[in-house]
Amino acid sequence: MNLARNFVENFPCFSIVLCMVAGILSTPIKGNHAKRITLLVVILVTCMSAATFLYVVSTGTSFVYTMGKYPAPWGNEIRAGVLETMLATVFSLVMLFSLLGGMDHVFKDIPEEKINLYFILVDLLLSSLLAIIYTNDLFTGYVFVEINTIAACGMIMIRKIGRSLVAATRYMVMSLIGSGLFLIGLAMLYDITGHLLMENAHLVMNQLVQEGKYSVPLLVIISFITVGLAIKSGLYPFHSWMPDAYGYSTVSSSSILSSLVSKSYIILLIKIFYRVIGFDNIVNSKIVDVLFVFGLAGMVMGSVGAIMAKDIYRMIAFSSVAQIGYVYMGIGLETEAGMVAAIFHILTHAITKSLLFLAAKGLNNVSGRKRVFYALQGSAFRNPLAGVAFLVGSLSMVGIPMLSGFISKLLFATAALGAAREKVLITLIVLAVSTILNAIYFLHTVVRIYTPVHVPEEFKNVHVRVSKGAALAVFSLICMNFILGLLSQPITDLIQVGIAMFA
Amino acid sequence: MTAMYLFLAAMLLPMLSGLFLLFFQGKLKNRTLKCILIFLVMALTAGLTVRLMCFEDYQLVLWHLTDKLDILVRMDNMTRLFAGMTVTAWTLGGVFAFEYMKHEEKEDRYFGFYLIVMGVLIGLDHAGNLITLYLFFELMTLSSLPLVLHTLTHDAVMAGLKYLFYSVAGAFLALFGIFYLYAHGAGLPFCEGGYLMVLDAYSGSGKMTLLVLMLMIVGFGTKAGMFPLHGWLPTAHPVAPAPASAVLSGIITKSGVLAIIRVVFYTVGADVLRGSWVQYTWMTLALITVFMGSMMAYKEQVLKKRLAYSTVSQVSYILFGLSVLNQDGMVGALSHFVFHSVVKDCLFLVAGVIIYKTGKKTVKELTGIGKEMPITMWCFTLVSITLVGIPPTSGFISKWYLAEGSLQTGIGGYAWFGPVVLLLSAMLTAGYLLPISIQSFFPGEGYHYQELRKKEPNLLMLIPMLLFTAAAVVFGMFPGRFLGFLQMTAADVIR
Amino acid sequence: MSRIRDNYEDSLWNRLTKWVNGESDPFAGKMEMEPLREADYVGDSVYNPERLDKKKVLKYLEDTEKNQEIRAFRVLYNLSSVALCLLLIAVLLMAVSYLPVLGDPNGPNNNEVSARYVEKGMEESGAVNMVTNMILSYRGFDTFGETCVLFIAATCVIILLRKSEEEIENAKETDWKYEPKPDAILQKITLILVPVIFLYGFYIILNGHLSPGGGFSGGATVGAGLILYVTTFGFHKTQRFFNEKTYDMVKVGALSLYSVTMIYYFYTGANLIENHIPLGTPGDILSSGMILPINIFVGLEVACTMYAFFALFRRGGM
């Protein structure tokens, strides 16, 4: 491409490097300045991603940006299509709102001299998220997955209470296992294709599949990469670290982790499916069926765990297990509709889950920092904003029309009906069961926080002052929820376009 | 276009004023003024609804949820019937509550949610396709929950949770039916007689469709207290304030009926079900519920709970009338819907008056109460007779049509079995209602007339009861035009 | 003759009747959802449901040693782990046995990519060492990310282990190990060795584009020199020339210069603008454009990080 490119096309690269620079520069400075820098950077990134998104939509084609002067297959590349830019925009928005919403608690929970380090982690996490979303190169993917993991681990353990340390350790172990599988899969993939850039590897891959060469290693590679990323994103049997990790870290961390980090691996997986291995090959190797089964198991077991949970954070965390199950179930349906549903659910869950975490934090703030349900009795009257936020989030998760959760359930159901015959019934049944379980645990919490019976004396006249930033964050998350619920059609269309651009 | 604005006004006016009331709880000190305002809101809503009913049949898209899926409102005879009944009963119940709620605290909260539910119900009655129906159905469940757990005692909260979970579980059973039908192109607006037969997508997956329909019937039947999932009714009604339980059993249980009508007669069409195992199961469940409800009511001693059980059985009369899938059954069902709403509202109001004035809850305590509040107990007696179905009262007409419809089905056992069960249950109804009036008027010995003093409630409570009673009787005397309307409606949907 | 069965409560028939009467509540007691009752109050403080299972949990925790289930589970666990290991190895062997033959000149990964690195590498990016070419200029983005991995790991270690000043002061009295005893032989040898190590490390860094080595290995060597020095002379002496402030400055400076270089490189490269970085003649020490400075930056960063790891692990501060 020898023609001078539009300046907008620099934005993905800029946003990635900008975050890194911000992280680097936050090392020697005070926490407050670091906070300002971070917020500024996140806002900038949001704007740039949005601009790129509009640009890509207007041109209608994805573009490739060579990182350096050497084109593929020799140099690194990043690639921005509709889907990538949309995800980048939403992710940075959610990141911004999670930070704003939890800012007070960041300053409360973290020792004062380490706050700037927290923001370093946030910056690098955002950069790695963007890089994972945009990357067009497998090994870049691996490197930034590692950054992502370490940053996430840091965000869990920065609050040095016992549980968060243990949670961080378990999270680290799980992720390292995932990375190991992913890395060896990558090495083998390079061994048989000789390429690390996605397009070229894809070409060679198709050739190999046609000639029927290396069928056994191919199968092993696919399964290793898939299982590795699935482990890292906390698919059902590997979810054990989730409740503590989300439940005991500071609220911004938990909302960022649950809504963005675990999703980024899924996105990388989807990219690899489409852009490296080819979705047909994936379908032919029965690996997606495995994902499907574990996804279904996760949908049910996560909800059961949430019902058994005695503390609101653990409940929300377990419900994330269930939601990740939904996403993998959608991928496992082997249809494009299922994939669209999965990606839409990623957006839905990103928004709703961060909203829920912020709301839960607000609620247990006015309940003497107690997390167990009995203390939250009637807390919605003590902190109305958080109450409304929790209500909206729960209704969305339960799937009331006009909220985003309903649309993703609708998409899942319709996709399931379009899927292979033996998958239809089981999917619908599990979807119904898990929805009812969702309703049970979310609604009983809603009833509890809205029934001021036997409110403990010490909480009777607690009234928390919600900071402007938090209010703004919660409000805009609620709005995004409604937008996804009411204007879903263009978004799903764009997702379809983006998936089409993948191939 | 005017229709749309009118509809939005009729739906949003009560909702918004209810929200307003909730936000400014206890701010408005002058109670009379407040009651007048609330009454004005309800009356205005009723007026708007009536005005809407005068329009020709129409269909309006409020919002495009997705390309294939709209939030759709529609006006047809079914809407007229249900919306009309809703606003009438709701307004009268509200008037009654003005007096009754004096002895409950937090009445602002009650009235706020009362108004919100009114708006939601208007939306529900106007719903034009399954998704819209489902939306308002869920909203109704959630917004009527505070009415149930109003008193916030432990029992109330538990009952509320029970109500919530039964309804939500039922609604989700239905929801996945809705998704299924939607995938088969049934996101389309309702049309008389349904259209699933003509959809080519339907061919092939017949078994699945029937299963899904069964699920939807059971799911929506939860709201109507049909057998396997009827448990919430007898728990929720006694704990709710009397006017709330009146509209709960008078109107909200009927919304389940409306949903089933919309699914069966307006979406899939009766022919899909006719003669299938679904119809038989449905009839069986309905009959079981009819009989069982009456039995339970007969055994029950707490008045409101007895009335709740009787609701269980009576609403299943309606479901049975629908399940026979022919015109007479339909007419019977619809008329029974109206009559039972009137009657059961009145009965619960009477129970409310008794609790309000004397605080007596169980049947035994009611001996001689007819001496203390004769008008009230006369209303009670009259509507009880109506409910039992003694000619010439209205109950008789509906049950007649029900029996006729069941006979017309010509399904071996059911044709005869149905009427028999209905008759038995009618006797049981007499058995559990009439003794109350008898012993209330003829306390026999042991009743000390000297300490008898009149406890008639004031007009705010009397007028609604009297109106309901009058309606119950008058409908029975001159059912002509009304039945004509119902037959027309039934003829539209069942060919 | 009808007699009530003793366990009538949980008989099937009773359950059925309760269900029919609508008395059975499928949710109550099954999960954490019962609202508080008056009975749940102990005085005026909130009754704590956890108190109930607390004893149970504690008991469970106490007798983990004697607990049969846990024993059995552990045995099963070990067996299953061995089985898993063997299974994994078997699968991988299966895969490997089908992989292309090792050392085969026309194997799939000796393709146009490596060909270009080998053939054009020298004149395109000017370094004699192709690996350095590859990682620093062709795939420079990966390496930049890699440096960030190191940076963020250092950040995490600081978060976990850095102590505040007074903590260190307090630790001093209790723990004599922080400052090593002056040991003549050791110190003399160190004084001889450390400069050599530094020299060698800088040599590796500066010749990264000419010979094996580069920023990472050279930086590690320099870091090793620092560590040797601090183990011999203790932190006080070290802090005269290398304390936390210098650490921050060096690291931040190196990394920010690195990132500036990379931004410039990416921008010019992607927009096909001529980047005026002279490549020089391959083989000279001052050649290969930006590779030499990048090596230096990376070397500094790695050296700092290595030393930081050591210092934090040992003492919780620099």
Add this chain to the structure above:
Amino acid sequence: MGPNLWANIDEVAAVILFGIGFTTLLLHKNMIKKIIGLNIMDTAVYLFLAAMGYVDNRLAPIVENGVTDVDAYINPIPSGLVLTGIVVSVSVTALMLSLTIRLYRKYHSLDLDEILIRMQKEELT
């Protein structure tokens, strides 16, 4: 088993090491041993890559006296990947070790189960 098992003997060794390291990391309860397993696993991957990059009788990819011929040198990419991998594993190991130190300071144990038990005890009492 496929045809190239003996030809790829280095890679065979690599994957066996990988399996051992993987299992140690996943299933061993002692933190230090977990970390050892992690390092074994990573080393196995480097061995795999290095073996993969080797080509019979070719030189290391450093231009000697101006010869830039494809057949002269081996493929430089795997070496680069090994370098990256080493850095990543160094970072991760440091992080894990510091986590272990923290946990030990808090719970005086390296056994993860033991740590969990003590954590719960500490919270309950």
